[in-house]
Amino acid sequence: MKTKLTILFLVTVASVVLAAPQSFDFKDPKGINNAGFKLDAPLEAINGSASGVSGVVTFDPGDPGATKGKIIVATGSLMLSNPMQRTHMLSDKWLDATRFPEISFESKAFKNVQTAGDTTTADVTGTFTLKGVSKELTVPVKLTYLKDKLGDRLPNQKGDLLVIRANFIIKRSDFNINPGQFEDKVADTIELNLSIAGASPK
Amino acid sequence: MFVRSELSDWSKPMKKTLRLIAAILVVGAITFWAAAGANHGWTKTHIPKKIVDETTGLEGVQWQDKFVPGVDFLAVAGLGAGILAGISMFFRTKSK
Secondary structure (H helix, E strand, O other): OHHHHHHHHHHHHHHHHHOOOEEEEOOOOOOOOEEEEEEOOOOOOEEEEEOOEEEEEEEOOOOHHHOEEEEEEEHHHEEOOOHHHHHHHHOOOOOOOOOOOEEEEEEEEEEEEEEEOOEEEEEEEEEEEEOOEEEEEEEEEEEEEEOOOHHHHOOOOOEEEEEEEEEEEEEHHHHOOOOOOOOOOOOOEEEEEEEEEEEEEO | OHHHHHHHHHHHHHHHHHHHHHHHHHHHHHHHHHHOOOOOOOOEEEEEEEEEOOOOOOEEEEEEEEEEOOHHHHHHHHHHHHHHHHHHOOOOOOOO
């Protein structure tokens, strides 16, 4: 009886330890993490990306639905091919990067969580903040947990990786970015995509 | 009479030179634009290059410095040529 209780206790402790939430840092020394954006415009679509991604997400492989965290994109890291367009985009008339240096998404709840192997899909509800305006959004995400793969990405390091992919749409008018203006030149609808990997060193 | 003669001496070559420069500007701009890929969008000074991280499968973007002339480049060249051609109209040549 004592042996059985001991075994049960050890199994319980092991399951708690093994399934403990891990903290993943999304600051990428390789510079691959990026957030892409696309808007329609008369001559050609405006396609850009931002590499200044950071943030921390807590993920439990045993309970992906309990994932919480915040991803931040530095406004000044947004890049476009045309320098004048980029200058306008970051100016006080559009994103006002000086006053609002961060764009962020902070998760509150995960719903419709489905896990198959290392991959989890879910609808994440959270607060999206752009140009100082915060709105609650629900965004479909795909999380891929790569156990012990940190060393493959960054030599001499041991740990796990968490890859987050998300695609969603916002309207600039919802975030006070020239609402109702210049829609013949710059579309109101913005497609966003996130392709990022976070590291949890051991 | 002496002054008018002097003026007409350099007026014709000046007119021709300005129009020649305007023509070279337009032809040169079109040639450069076509050779650089005939970009029908805006002029670019950076182009995105995709990089793939083999471990995660993520596609990252690296921005490379590269000048790719667009339709605005042609418009500026055309405007410049137009201005030069317009200035050339002020040089009157006396027809004999």
